[in-house]
Amino acid sequence: MPFxxxxxNFEKIRSYVREFYVYGFRIREEFDKKSGRTYDNERRRLExxxxxxxxxxxxxxxxxxxxxxxxxxxGRDPLYRLLRTSSxxxxxxxxxxxxxxxxxxxxxxxxxxxxxxxxxYTAGFSEPMIFDDSGVRKKLAExxxxxxxxxxxxxxxxxxxxxxxxxxxxxxxxxDLFSEISPCGVLGSxxxxxxxxxFFEFKHHYISHALDSEIxxxxxxxxxxxxxxxxxxxxxxxxxxxxxxxxPLKIFTSVQSGRQWLMAYSPVVHEICxxxxxMITDVRIGEVSLRFDELRETLTGMQKNMWGxxxxxxxxPQHVEFLIHIGDNxxxxxxxxxxxxxxxxxxxxxxxxxxxxxELVDSAEIRSWIRTFTGRLIQLDFKDRTAENxxxxxxxxxxxxxxxxxDENAVx
Amino acid sequence: MLFHEVYSAYFSAVSExxxxxxxxxxxxxxxxxxxxxxxxxxxxxxxxxxLTEEKWQLLYPDxxxxxxxxxxxxxxxxxxxxxxxxxxxxxxxxxxFDCSFLDGVQPLFVPDDIVYFDKYTDGDPFDDxxxxxxxxxxxxxxxxxxxxxxxxxxxxxxxRRIKCRLHxxxxxxxxxxxxxRVTGCRNVDMLRVAGIESILLCPGLYFEPKPPQPQRMCxxxxxxxxxxxxxxxxxxxxxxxxxxxSHLGGKSYRLRxxxxxxxxxxxxxxxxxxxxxxxxxxxxxxxxEICRRLRMQYxxxxx
Numbered sequence: 024m025p026f027x028x029x030x031x032n033f034e035k036i037r038s039y040v041r042e043f044y045v046y047g048f049r050i051r052e053e054f055d056k057k058s059g060r061t062y063d064n065e066r067r068r069l070e071x072x073x074x075x076x077x078x079x080x081x082x083x084x085x086x087x088x089x090x091x092x093x094x095x096x097x098g099r100d101p102l103y104r105l106l107r108t109s110s111x112x113x114x115x116x117x118x119x120x121x122x123x124x125x126x127x128x129x130x131x132x133x134x135x136x137x138x139x140x141x142x143x144y145t146a147g148f149s150e151p152m153i154f155d156d157s158g159v160r161k162k163l164a165e166x167x168x169x170x171x172x173x174x175x176x177x178x179x180x181x182x183x184x185x186x187x188x189x190x191x192x193x194x195x196x197x198x199d200l201f202s203e204i205s206p207c208g209v210l211g212s213x214x215x216x217x218x219x220x221x222f223f224e225f226k227h228h229y230i231s232h233a234l235d236s237e238i239x240x241x242x243x244x245x246x247x248x249x250x251x252x253x254x255x256x257x258x259x260x261x262x263x264x265x266x267x268x269x270x271p272l273k274i275f276t277s278v279q280s281g282r283q284w285l286m287a288y289s290p291v292v293h294e295i296c297x298x299x300x301x302m303i304t305d306v307r308i309g310e311v312s313l314r315f316d317e318l319r320e321t322l323t324g325m326q327k328n329m330w331g332x333x334x335x336x337x338x339x340p341q342h343v344e345f346l347i348h349i350g351d352n353x354x355x356x357x358x359x360x361x362x363x364x365x366x367x368x369x370x371x372x373x374x375x376x377x378x379x380x381x382e383l384v385d386s387a388e389i390r391s392w393i394r395t396f397t398g399r400l401i402q403l404d405f406k407d408r409t410a411e412n413x414x415x416x417x418x419x420x421x422x423x424x425x426x427x428x429x430d431e432n433a434v435x
Numbered sequence: 436m437l438f439h440e441v442y443s444a445y446f447s448a449v450s451e452x453x454x455x456x457x458x459x460x461x462x463x464x465x466x467x468x469x470x471x472x473x474x475x476x477x478x479x480x481x482x483x484x485x486l487t488e489e490k491w492q493l494l495y496p497d498x499x500x501x502x503x504x505x506x507x508x509x510x511x512x513x514x515x516x517x518x519x520x521x522x523x524x525x526x527x528x529x530x531x532f533d534c535s536f537l538d539g540v541q542p543l544f545v546p547d548d549i550v551y552f553d554k555y556t557d558g559d560p561f562d563d564x565x566x567x568x569x570x571x572x573x574x575x576x577x578x579x580x581x582x583x584x585x586x587x588x589x590x591x592x593x594x595r596r597i598k599c600r601l602h603x604x605x606x607x608x609x610x611x612x613x614x615x616r617v618t619g620c621r622n623v624d625m626l627r628v629a630g631i632e633s634i635l636l637c638p639g640l641y642f643e644p645k646p647p648q649p650q651r652m653c654x655x656x657x658x659x660x661x662x663x664x665x666x667x668x669x670x671x672x673x674x675x676x677x678x679x680x681s682h683l684g685g686k687s688y689r690l691r692x693x694x695x696x697x698x699x700x701x702x703x704x705x706x707x708x709x710x711x712x713x714x715x716x717x718x719x720x721x722x723x724e725i726c727r728r729l730r731m732q733y734x735x736x737x738x
Contacts, residue, residue, distance in 0.1 A: 028475050029445065033438040045670045048680040048688065071475040082681055093677035093693065098603075104444065104475070111440035113490045119446065120453060120493050124502045144501050145492045152492050169441060170512025186509035189536040196574065197530050201521040204608055206549055210517040213442045214510070222577045224616070227609040228675050240437045240513070243544045259667070274544075278608045279553045281671040286550075331552065348735065362557040391708040398728030400737050415737060420711035425722075427729045 026064055028071050029110035034304055037234050039065040040090070040105060041301065043077075045231055047089030072104050094228040098221030100203060102233035103212045117145070117152055118162050123185065126172060131182030134160060199223050206243065206274065209236045229281035234301070239274065241306030242285055246271050248308075249315035254285070255305035256298055264304065267291060270312045272319045274300070275332050284332045288318045295322050297332040325384075327366050330392075333385035340382035341406040343367075343389055347377045348399045356399060363392070376401065386410040390417075397421070437513060448473035448482055450508075453493060456500040463487075463498060516543035525561045529570045551608075558611025559629045569631045573615050576601040576634070582642040585617075586632040594632070597623055598640075602647050604628070618647045625697075651696040656717040657706070661686040665712035672705065699724070 030036055042049060043066075054062045066088050070077050079088045092101060121144050126132060132140070138159055145151040163183055166172045174183050191198075191214065199221040202211030232239075245252045255266045269287035272295065276283045283300040295318065312318075321336075328340040349356050357377055360369045367381035383389060386407040393400070393414060405411035422428045440446060451469050455461035466486070470479035486494045494500050510518070520542040521527060522534040560566050576583050580600070587595050599617035605625070606613050613628040619642055659669055666688060670680065677693045690713075694702050703724050706715055715722050 027481070028477055029443070045674050046680065047670075047678075048682050071477045074476055078679075080679065080681070084682070087681075089679070091677050091679065094675040095605075095695075106438060107442055107444040107447070108475075109438050109440045109443045111443065111445075113485065115440060116446065116449065117492050119441065120449065120502065120506055123506055123508060124504065147495065147501060148489050148492045150489065168512075169436070169439065170515065171441065171509050187536075188507060188509045191510075194532065197521070197527070197532055200526070200606070201524070204526075204606060205517075205521050205524065206544060207437070207517055210437065210514050210543075211521070214514060222574060222603050224603055224605045226605055226607040229608075229671075231671070231674055237437045240543070243548065246548050247541060247544060273548055273550055275550045275552055277553050278551050279672075280668065281674050326550070326552075329552070358557070362555040363553075364556075365552060391710070394710050395704045395708050397707050398731035398735075400732060401735060403737050417710040418732065418737065421729055422733055424711055424714050425726050425729055427726065428733050 026067060027110065028068055029108050030068075031110050033106065033109075033237055036065060036068060036105060036108070037304075040069065040102070040234055041231065043069055043088060044090040044092070044102070044234075047091070048087055050085040050087045052085065068108075072108065073101055076101060092230065094230045095224060095226055098199060098203065098223045098225070099212065099215075099217070100208070100228075100230040100233050102230050103202075103209045106209050106233065106236060107213075114152065114154075114158070115162075118154070118159070121145075122162070122166065122172070126183060126185035128185050128187055131175060131184045133180055133182055134163070137163070137183065195219055196222065203228065206232075206276075207236050207240050209233055210240075227278060229278075231281060231301075232283060235283060235303075238300055238303050238306055239283070241308065242271050242274065242300070242303075245306070245308045246273070249311055251309040251312045252287075253305075253307040253309060254287075254298065254303050257302050257304055259302070266305075268309065269296075269298075270315060270318055272315070272322050277331070286322055286332065286334070288314070294336055295325070295334050297334070328382050328384045330365060330381070330383050330385065331388040333388055335384050338384045340384050341386050342380065342404070343383055343386050343406070344378065344380040344402075344404040345393060345396075345400060346372070346402040347379065347396055348401050349375050349377060350399075356396075387413075390414050394418075441508065441511065444474040445478060445482060448478060449486070449491070449493065450506040452482075452486065453500050453502055454505040456494060456498055457502055457505045459499070461498045513543070515540045520544045528562055529567055554608070555610050559613055566629060569634050570604075570613065570628055572634045572636060573601055573628065573631075574604065576636045577603055579636070579638060581636045581638045582619075582640045583617075584635045584637060585626065586634075587626050588630045588632060590627065590630065595623075598637075598642070599623065600642055600644070616647065619643065619645045624648060652693050653696050653699065653718045653721075655690075655692040655694060655702060655706070655715060655721055657690045657692075657713050657715045658683070659688045659690050659709075660712050660714075661688065662712055665709060669709060669713065703728075 051059060051062050073090060076090050076092045077088060078091050079086055121141055125140050138154060141154040167174055171186055172183050173186055174181050198211045198215050200223050202208040202215060203225050251268055251270045253266055253268045255264060257264045269289050271285055271287045273286045274283060275286055284297040285300055286295060286297055289296050325334045360377055360379060364379060367379050370378045372378055386405050387410050390410060403411055403414060448470050451473050452466060455465060466483050467479045470482050485491045515537060519537045519540040522532060522537060523542060523545055582600050585597050587597060597620045599620035602616040602618050604613050604615055615626045615628055617624060617626060659665060673692050679691045681689045683689055699721060703721060706713055715725055
């Protein structure tokens, strides 16, 4: 098959783009899931769509191609372009423009009238495209589902209107901002006139969420209707893909690590579990779950003992506490504690000392945050001694790595 | 269905071509230019023959079309549901957004469906009338390229009156804050919107136009050891920076991250969160600061 920029299924390019953008160090031979030819096609597609961000480097292993994007530069997420690559047939595109042209918001047409007009629209071409009843009926049903048209039954005859087109020309600032910071912002980006300049820029902006838009959209649709879903999840650790039916409850997003999780109840293990959204490859919406409200309430109750996304209901919350030294003119450290404490509690013990404490179902999750206070930690007290000891031994390793404390062998 | 051809770049390109055909201004020379602007680098190879060879029966050989009006597309149901969802966002108060046309539309999500569990809690006061007024004035000033007189309270508590040109608004999802980027003022290029006491646009005032000062960029070079899933965490964690990664062999990777000099303290904190899995070799100042913190910690000990 000749190369095409367009694809039928977004999943086909999603994992490749993640490799090129998030990782970016693998060479052609290391993409072992598919053939070399598939790699070449995906690389070419990427160069067509995101050419200005595609770079390459060469080392002893060979050449690696990667995407390098500083998401702070430029107000619009370039990865959204990837979601504009859906393929279609010659008939699809012809029918689209003809239907949008002939249908009106107020004067509806019957299927027979539409067919007649369609065939007269194409009559001027050397080999006119002929439209049949079933194909057009299918397209009308599809467009009705998408919301582009609506129908009305009048005395056994179905009449089709074009949906109303509200004037949204004044919303460009709203769209520029929310298409970047809101879940499924790509839907807003489709409306934006790209020729207009955006007056916003974004910091700490994880544009890779764009790649998960379709999956997230399916999950949000299910949550809004309180429905269960069957999700297909790829496990990197186990290198296998499996499907399971769950009740989706909430989306947990980390604005500091770039990851998103689906929090969902699994009837198999009778627990609320977290699933990385970027590892979900398919979402099928199922039946309405009668337990949705109760399960969501349970999750909300668990949040007071969750630092991140671990919410094991069988685990007893364990006490985590540490003391911080606040030097003269270092009130910003105390303010940092206050704004970053999440479900924890902060107490000011004296002018130079503050205490953080929390009851957490997983003490391991907080370790990386505690490490950010290196240089100011006075005391650590974890009920989970394993987690505490690991934190202490990490600190020893850090001293060694940077040659602190008289280690002669360390590289300064 | 979010991944659908009605949102595709090819449809946008053809829509633009047909709009020109309807108003009679389309020439064959314009076709490639429109494809390049609206779609991708090789799209013209598919779109132009498909239109000119009548596979897509929308354009006659004389560059006219059978369409009666310039193409337009109504909003899809998903787009309306998304607009309804953002209309419920607290930050929407910053705009005069009349969403009455969305009455009866079910939002795609409500604020309670999404938990930003590590967002800072001292975000901007989006429902404060004074803040809203400042934000709107600043946005108007940016659009009109106006000069403004601003009374500003810095985070350290100093008050300053400055005259500057407004450049753009920067939003941080982590901080949940807007900052106003300005030019033409000595020692000031970024102001917290929440710190602005008053802002007065002075459109008639002459102000020597100066381009924004480019931020001084630095490069962090670090070696990463892939233990406890550190590689995957680091790749995603630093993914919003311009960066390069290479595999050194075994569990070792080299990471180069390009960052603004102003953000060095923040980067330091982020690097420390990786503990011994990340050993930084450059920049010199970053390594120096890591060593200083470790020395402080070593001397302090941990009980």
